[in-house]
Structure formats: structure tokens, C-alpha cells
Amino acid sequence: MPTDAVGRFLAALDPEHRDAVSARPREEQEELAAAWERELEADTELDTLDELSPPAAEAEAARRVLDRGTD
Numbered sequence: 001m002p003t004d005a006v007g008r009f010l011a012a013l014d015p016e017h018r019d020a021v022s023a024r025p026r027e028e029q030e031e032l033a034a035a036w037e038r039e040l041e042a043d044t045e046l047d048t049l050d051e052l053s054p055p056a057a058e059a060e061a062a063r064r065v066l067d068r069g070t071d
Contacts, residue, residue: 009033009065012058017066035065 006029010018021029039061040046050057 005033006030009036012062032065036061039064
């Protein structure tokens, strides 16, 4: 199991998005991972989901970050 933020973020993504994000520059991956961590910390709905299923909460936060994009 990855211990760095980028590794954990990539692990939370579905395989298709994981491949796409892995192909991006490391700096962009780090920005996405930081946004993902902020999403996990700030969203109270994810806190509830995290109590039921931590992987589901992480995947939902990752989906939201990608939907917002970095463009």
C-alpha cells in the first residue's frame, strides 16, 4: 500500500484514470493529490462515507478532484 500522497491518490482512482494521471508530470500529480487530501479533510459527507467504507470515500474524493480538473 502506497504511503505517499500521490501513491494513495493513484490507488484511489479507477484503472483508466490511474493510467491517465500517471502519465501527467509529477508536479501535476502532486497538485491533484494535495487537492484530493483537502477534499477528504473538508467534506463532511465524505467523513460519513469514510466511516462506512474508507476506500469508497477516497475514490469519491478522487473522482471529484478529477471532475474539477486542474486546467
